[in-house]
């Protein structure tokens with residue numbers, strides 16, 4: 001995708017579809033509770049579509065491609081489907097993304113899961129059965145998706161589920177999101193220190209009422225507009241967002257206000273927000289930020305900071321190595337192409353120096369939707385090409401059309 005050097009139009013309104021994370025949780029719950037949940041504004045991401053197809057399919061082999069959350073959530077879901085045999089597989093990258101801690105926890109609860117290829121990684125052969133135990137411990141520092149996966153099925157176990165979180169807890173807001181969603185459909189939860197309890201579902205199937213859930217739009221996708229507003233210094237409006245969000249990535253409001261002077265104004269009744277950059281804002285000398293609560297917007301922030309030449313030191317990024325690609329390595333390589341020499345460790349990235357980039361910039365995307373979308377706003381500074389534009393389908397299929405609406409070629 002060639003992006004000519006452009007200006008930002010002022011005051012355009014964009015509508016992004018529902019949060020991928022919320023949609024995926026609601027879909028799993030809706031199938032566990034026999035379609036008693038009516039979902040509005042479901043995510044139109046490929047990941048959510050793949051999950052939906054997997055949940056409605058009775059095939060033995062389920063291929064979930066690149067969809068990590070779906071892979072992790074379906075592992076617990078299929079482990080509970082008594083008598084059903086499922087081989088859960090995915091893309092080559094999915095076969096490199098760890099799942100061992102989740103499998104260990106499910107096996108401890110009584111699940112029958114075996115590795116088809118490499119120990120600790122997909123594909124998995126899952127023979128569904130009744131799980132008879134109700135407490136388990138799991139490392140909390142690899143992926144919060146493992147824990148959310150267990151939490152989602154917890155109330156279906158006869159005695160509920162108690163999870164002991166071992167060590168540091170990563171991506172914490174995603175766990176809070178799972179618990180809030182469970183409570184919104186009437187399931188009891190409790191979280192104290194390192195222990196989370198999910199109470200068994202006591203509602204009789206006959207008395208179950210249809211619950212309507214409206215999915216708020218996707219804050220991770222909103223990040224690309226925050227970046228555009230910060231670099232282009234013009235306003236953008238986003239529909240279907242609420243000021244108090246279930247999504248940890250709504251930290252964008254504070255991050256982009258504190259470091260880039262982009263104010264988020266809520267237009268109440270229409271659940272619309274306006275991103276308004278302050279013209280007299282004085283940029284900080286350096287950005288120091290721990291992004292463990294919001295790992296999916298780390299790439300966006302690094303590109304915004306590079307475009308504005310603000311040095312940065314971002315920590316808390318240990319999960320980035322095992323996402324769609326090793327995002328720390330990918331960031332370091334591609335930031336160099338837009339004029340930033342950076343250094344990475346196992347859990348951080350920091351800028352060392354900015355320089356005038358080449359005129360021919362071609363950004364590699366490493367099969368990672370967020371590499372494509374986070375680098376796109378740099379076209380406000382220089383013309384650039386984003387390789388393999390279709391990667392955006394994973395979370396935001398209409399990204400390029402929406403981007404065109406806010407850009408004006410110059």
Ligand SMILES: O=C(O)C1=C[C@@H](OP(=O)(O)O)[C@@H](O)[C@H](O)C1
Nearest residue numbers: 021069143144145171174296319
């Ligand atoms: O539960 C979720 O919906 C997610 C949790 C996070 O993963 P980790 O917990 O692996 O960081 C996040 O990066 C992912 O995009 C979505």
Ligand SMILES: C=C(OP(=O)(O)O)C(=O)O
Nearest residue numbers: 066067068069070296323
């Ligand atoms: C990490 C992501 O997704 P997943 O883990 O579900 O593949 C993402 O969308 O950035």
